[in-house]
Amino acid sequence: MGIININKVTYEYIRRDEENNVEGITTAVDGVSLAVEPGEFIAILGHNGSGKSTLAKHINAILYPSEGSVVVDGMDTREDEKLLEIRQTAGMVFQNPDNQIIGQVVEEDVGFGPENMGVPTKEIWERVEESLKAVGMYEYRAFSPNKLSGGRKQRVSIASVIAMHPKCIILDEPTAMLDPQGRHEVIRAIRALNDVEKITMILITHYMEEVIYADRVFVMDRGKVAMSGTPKEIFSRVSELKELRLGVPQVTELAYELKRAGVPLPDGILSRKELTEALCRVFGK
């Protein structure tokens, strides 16, 4: 039994006019099944509108499946009395850093989740300290969130989720609004938490470079899982990715083009180091 089991989930957004008549139906998620094991680092790729956010909101019980079921750590998200426990088990980080920080001071924001859970005052302070230290933001605890850079704001958002002691964190394009420096900071924090604290991570992104650290990658297209596998497997299918309107990391693309031009290189090269080594082997140096 995995920590998250998504069984044949379909979700439809129903648009209604003023008289409540159905105007149109968008099937945002279409029969997706997906199981995540504890401690895994999962990445979900897909172009805009492929249903990634809709799927993510199911894991946190913000949306409920029209068909199928979502089970988080043994709890079906439809069980109302488990709602708070589910949200505490599977925390969520959103895209826009400004729209998810509630506190007027960094430490108060991190304390918001534990406050809602009814954690005693003394323990809230311990959790705030430990979570801010885990993402390297402890020295900013007394800052106003408005004065932080985007990358730091997102690290605060991650700390705010960690303070609830979740087993799993879903990050919905946490780096989409950040500069390269901020992206780097956030990805490093996510990887460290996965390595050290063994928190299960589900990272939704459309930056290919962020995916190469994942254990498994799922590619979504029009509400369905179009491809799945390890980053190496996924990135060796360059032409299929291109059909799904997704790029590949620059290094992978270069290796792909070289291979098409006749250089005998292996598939799915993900890092500059790998490519250098492969090229050295080919040209006998």
Added chain:
Amino acid sequence: MLRDITIGQYYAADSVIHRLDPRTKLLATLAYLVSLFLFDFPGVYVLAAFFLALVVILSKVPFGYMVKGLKPVLFLLLFTVLMNMLFTKGEVLWSYWKITITKEGVMQAFYMAVRLILLILGSNVMTLTTTPTRLTNAIEAVMRPLKVIRVPVHEIAMMMSIALRFIPILLDETDKIMKAQQARGADFESGNFIQRARSMVPILVPLFISAFRRANDLAMAMEARCYHGGRGRTQMKPLRYALRDWLAYAVVLLYLAGMAVIGRRIFW
């Protein structure tokens, strides 16, 4: 930049007044404001001014900083003074055409000005020495008895603190939108009142759309973090009275007694 505007104009310093519980400051301020209007014997203003001066000195907020708080209400102040001076009947001091100034009018205007100045300075001491967060906490705590008559106290306090968090963000956004419109040739400065008001429409529409989107996102983020109203919620920074708060209450009571003694002319 707009983002640097501090809402509630908190002045960071380490003083007895800063360290007082925000509930103490809130209730004491209310008592002080009421005391200014309870008595009309002029002698009370000497005591009220003396008391305020003492608190300001203790608060370590520079006097100039305090006086700055009067600027926005200068117009109101002048207006009140003029009105009282012109429309109070009594012994005529000076008269020209239809304008008459009476002795009573001058006195009345003077007292009104003193009252208003003390009132504004008095409430400024509170906002200058208390962070908005603590003030919201205090308002929630002080209003708690109203829960009995179904006033949504927790929700009101939550609304206030979210507004305080988002005002700087929205101001910043207004600034960005204005710049974007100006870059396309929009003009916000010239024209009469109506023209200028109309030129604000292209700013307000995107601002409102964005504010609603933010509200939607924020609601989702709060729910994702287990927010479910005030029920079963604990506090990270609970309010606790210390000895100094009880002493402060005692001082305020003494002050009120003093005001009553002077105001009601009890000993003479």
